[in-house]
Amino acid sequence: MNKGSKLAMGIAALSILLVGCGKATSSTSSKGSSEALSGKVTAVGSTALQPLAAKAGANFTAKNSKVNLTVQGGGSGTGLSQVQAGAVSIGDSDIFAEEKDGIKADKLTDHKVAVVGMAPVVNKDAGIKNLKMAQVKKIFTGKITNWKEVGGKDQKIVIINRAQGSGTRATFENAVLKGATAIKSQEQDSNGAVQKIVSTTPGAISYLAFSYFTNKLQAVSIDNVTPTDNNVQTNKWKIWSYEHMYTKGTPDKATAAFLKYMDSKAVQNSLVKDMGYISIHDMKVTKDAKGVVTQN
Amino acid sequence: MEQTNSQLKNQDTQSHEWDTRLHHATKATHEDWIGRGISYFCIGIIILVVASMLWFITSKGIATFTQNHVSLWKFLSGTNWAPDQGQIGALPMILGSFAVTFAAAIVATPFALGTAIFMTEISPNRGRKFLQPVIELLVGIPSVVYGFIGLAVIVPFMRHVVGGSGFGIISATFVLFVMVLPTITSMTVDSLRAVPRFYKEASLALGATRWQTVSRVILRSATSGILTAIIFGMARAFGEALAVQMVIGNAAIMPKNLISPASTLTSQLTTGIGDTIDGTLPNNALWSLALILLLMSLFFNALVRFIAKRGQLKHER
Numbered sequence: 052m053n054k055g056s057k058l059a060m061g062i063a064a065l066s067i068l069l070v071g072c073g074k075a076t077s078s079t080s081s082k083g084s085s086e087a088l089s090g091k092v093t094a095v096g097s098t099a100l101q102p103l104a105a106k107a108g109a110n111f112t113a114k115n116s117k118v119n120l121t122v123q124g125g126g127s128g129t130g131l132s133q134v135q136a137g138a139v140s141i142g143d144s145d146i147f148a149e150e151k152d153g154i155k156a157d158k159l160t161d162h163k164v165a166v167v168g169m170a171p172v173v174n175k176d177a178g179i180k181n182l183k184m185a186q187v188k189k190i191f192t193g194k195i196t197n198w199k200e201v202g203g204k205d206q207k208i209v210i211i212n213r214a215q216g217s218g219t220r221a222t223f224e225n226a227v228l229k230g231a232t233a234i235k236s237q238e239q240d241s242n243g244a245v246q247k248i249v250s251t252t253p254g255a256i257s258y259l260a261f262s263y264f265t266n267k268l269q270a271v272s273i274d275n276v277t278p279t280d281n282n283v284q285t286n287k288w289k290i291w292s293y294e295h296m297y298t299k300g301t302p303d304k305a306t307a308a309f310l311k312y313m314d315s316k317a318v319q320n321s322l323v324k325d326m327g328y329i330s331i332h333d334m335k336v337t338k339d340a341k342g343v344v345t346q347n
Numbered sequence: 348m349e350q351t352n353s354q355l356k357n358q359d360t361q362s363h364e365w366d367t368r369l370h371h372a373t374k375a376t377h378e379d380w381i382g383r384g385i386s387y388f389c390i391g392i393i394i395l396v397v398a399s400m401l402w403f404i405t406s407k408g409i410a411t412f413t414q415n416h417v418s419l420w421k422f423l424s425g426t427n428w429a430p431d432q433g434q435i436g437a438l439p440m441i442l443g444s445f446a447v448t449f450a451a452a453i454v455a456t457p458f459a460l461g462t463a464i465f466m467t468e469i470s471p472n473r474g475r476k477f478l479q480p481v482i483e484l485l486v487g488i489p490s491v492v493y494g495f496i497g498l499a500v501i502v503p504f505m506r507h508v509v510g511g512s513g514f515g516i517i518s519a520t521f522v523l524f525v526m527v528l529p530t531i532t533s534m535t536v537d538s539l540r541a542v543p544r545f546y547k548e549a550s551l552a553l554g555a556t557r558w559q560t561v562s563r564v565i566l567r568s569a570t571s572g573i574l575t576a577i578i579f580g581m582a583r584a585f586g587e588a589l590a591v592q593m594v595i596g597n598a599a600i601m602p603k604n605l606i607s608p609a610s611t612l613t614s615q616l617t618t619g620i621g622d623t624i625d626g627t628l629p630n631n632a633l634w635s636l637a638l639i640l641l642l643m644s645l646f647f648n649a650l651v652r653f654i655a656k657r658g659q660l661k662h663e664r
Contacts, residue, residue, distance in 0.1 A: 098621075124621075125621050126620075126621020126622045127621075127622060128621055128622040128623045128624050128630075129620075129621050129622075131624060132624045132625045135624075136625070151624055152624065152627050152628075152629075153624035153625070153626055153627035153630075154624055209512045214597075214618040214619055214622055215429065215430060215431055215619065215622070215629075216430070216431055216619065216622035216623055216629055217621075217622045218622070232429075232432070235598055235599060235600045236598050236608070237512070237514060237596040237597055237598045237608045238596075238597040238598065238599070238610075238618055239597065239618075240592075240597075240617070240618040240621070244593070247498070248498075251503065252506070252512050252513065253506075254512075255512070
């Protein structure tokens with residue numbers, strides 16, 4: 052009885068699998084792709100890129116059912132070390148490989164797949180909507196400690212930083228601190244945690260990717276430039292970074308096809324924007340690993 | 348003659364039978380061998396796993412000192428933790444870990460003792476029916492849930508009551524208090540139940556009240572068991588990562604008071620490990636923190652064994 056039911060379940064599962072495969076292959080053949088792509092692609096790293104990579108990956112495998120594609124988080128550092136070690140096919144990173152000690156950037160190939168803008172966010176109670184760049188720097192280096200010094204309420208500033216070595220923090224520090232050292236403060240390791248803590252802690256300031264803005268917290272303009280996609284595209288808004296997919300050596304067919312798909316209009320014009328990233332095609336400037344920005 | 352011959356023959360077959368019985372394994376013996384083989388195999392694998400983990404963590408953990416040439420003393424006594432800039436003073440995290448561990452144990456022990464005495468001496472029936480499942484339920488709740496409750500309830504509460512941002516050692520203490528309570532309680536219950544019945548009977552027969560019996564006889568003779576329970580609770584608190592990380596604030600600064608953000612060895616490990624590159628100083632430094640955690644858990648285990656031994660001697664006397 053027990054064995055019989057197990058067998059039945061097995062057969063049912065198998066038939067579902069087979070039906071699934073059949074459907075997928077028929078859809079690819081109807082689109083007329085010359086030969087079925089197959090292989091295993093693993094993308095590991097940046098948690099900021101993970102949602103986009105996962106969604107794009109799901110769409111990609113829906114079209115190429117023989118490709119086994121997995122997307123995992125773990126952090127930019129993990130992504131870069133794993134791709135350097137050859138353990139994964141794609142290393143996702145928020146920062147240039149050149150910026151990370153211990154990574155031989157010349158051995159890796161950079162594929163920029165999206166742009167992420169970041170902005171300071173403060174708790175709504177502080178009464179702050181705009182800050183000067185110099186003031187943001189003074190806050191994060193501990194020289195300004197009360198909101199009244201920058202035109203807000205008489206309230207102590209609570210700094211919430213990101214983990215040392217994280218890609219988001221590196222981007223923010225490159226653009227704002229420019230070599231100065233941030234004061235030791237609370238550190239959180241995810242956008243979600245920062246979002247929750249800033250919206251509930253009086254006097255809190257941190258920084259978030261645009262897609263994590265909510266009406267429960269106040270995104271701050273800097274020097275009267277508002278943090279919008281358009282301002283990032285022209286570099287009027289300075290705090291932004293690329294989302295990179297690094298490969299080592301020549302990528303195999305499946306990996307190359309996925310990278311090509313990431314750069315395609317289907318992804319860049321819809322998925323990237325829908326998920327709160329900025330399309331790489333819309334950028335009117337280019338930033339290199341040293342932070343030098345040139346007009347396209 | 349004939350008789351002796353047949354006797355001899357008989358003897359011969361008998362001895363042959365004995366021979367096979369003695370020199371060839373029976374089915375039961377074979378089962379024995381197989382059973383022993385399986386257990387040795389499993390033990391071997393476990394020993395291999397433990398040994399390779401020890402070796403792995405140790406070799407990675409000492410790389411900070413052998414490859415990056417940081418002095419051990421600077422690592423243990425330094426107060427500046429900025430691995431990206433080559434500064435790896437781990438003292439803030441070491442102090443943070445010990446602070447939350449001791450604070451949680453101090454807060455949890457009276458509650459655990461009270462619950463355990465209630466469950467064994469005051470109302471064993473209700474204890475078994477009602478409190479036991481509650482305690483077991485507390486063990487089963489995943490630590491991320493504790494952390495989330497801490498973030499949503501304890502942190503705002505602390506901010507309201509004591510001021511500051513609400514993140515800090517005190518919030519971590521209260522989260523850990525709930526997490527170590529079941530460990531300490533259930534182990535204390537076991538040690539109270541192990542107190543021989545006649546101790547209690549003799550005490551009551553001598554005219555001691557219930558409270559005198561509990562406080563001077565039962566608790567006294569279960570002391571080593573209770574200490575073991577507390578140390579197990581501390582070991583759990585020391586190693587807890589996720590829940591603590593969510594409420595302590597993770598600021599790698601020397602803890603000045605209970606209400607400002609601090610960090611622990613585990614919270615620094617979980618926030619930092621994804622952002623470091625294998626083989627570089629920031630990564631090695633995190634492994635060194637892991638090595639401290641490992642050594643501390645070995646120390647807690649050794650302490651438990653030491654106390655258990657002392658307790659035994661006392662009973663024999």
